[in-house]
Amino acid sequence: MVSLVRYIRNIRRSGIREWWRQMQYIGDAKAGTLVGKDQFGNRYFENLNPEDEVPGRHRWVDFAQHEYHASQVPPEWHAWLSHIRKQPPAEDPVMQASSPPWKAPWVENLTGTRGAYRPYNTAKPKIEAWDRRVTVQRGEARA
Template identity: 75%
Template sequence: MVSLHRTIRNMRRVGLREWWRQMQYIGDAKSGVHVGTDQFGNRYFENMNGEEEIPGRQRWVDFAQHEYHASQVPPEWHSWIHHIRKDPPANDPVIKNLSPPWQAVRFRFTVHVNANIHTFLLSPGWKT
């Protein structure tokens, strides 16, 4: 639940335009530290102040696309967002040195169905 005081405080921190965008996309006004960006342009934020954020909701993603889905978060960022890893992938030495041989490069393709645009992530070997 969003309090009026918290909403106004975060609106002052992030600015009117970003505040309006957040209210339209995620329905909440958030302010925090930008900790990184993934290969798809999604931006990741964190606010560990216990007085400002509800426990478990201190980390969030700002998706690059208007039509977003949770599957657009890469596995390394998923583990950070869900508090499995303490450090973001950009600062985590284990994830920096991790390059599994089974992991393929992912790319996007867009499908137009009934005037709706759907974006999917596939590995290069996938036949469309």
């Protein structure tokens, strides 16, 4: 009964459209305050009301893309989601001071996609496939 009341209360707070989106992506009705947004367009929420959320599940991310994975969360937001940092990156003075100007922007992990890094191999292969055209050009072909 408590979870049904929580579920209906969160639908009323977030609205039908947001409820439908949450059901498609996270499978639960959640309502909270928007804490921030990252460079990928992901939105981060927090709900500190103890009667609405299970302890430890009161921070969550709403991914901007339909095809999402965990590497689309930048490290500073991951620290906040995991309760390593108390304040979100925009409000945390330590996080603001620790981002040097030479630091490259965060890029998601592209392993398994077309954008994945593939090194160029310069070593000669140990086994080469036989090519009849090369043999004919050398004059090694037998009649």
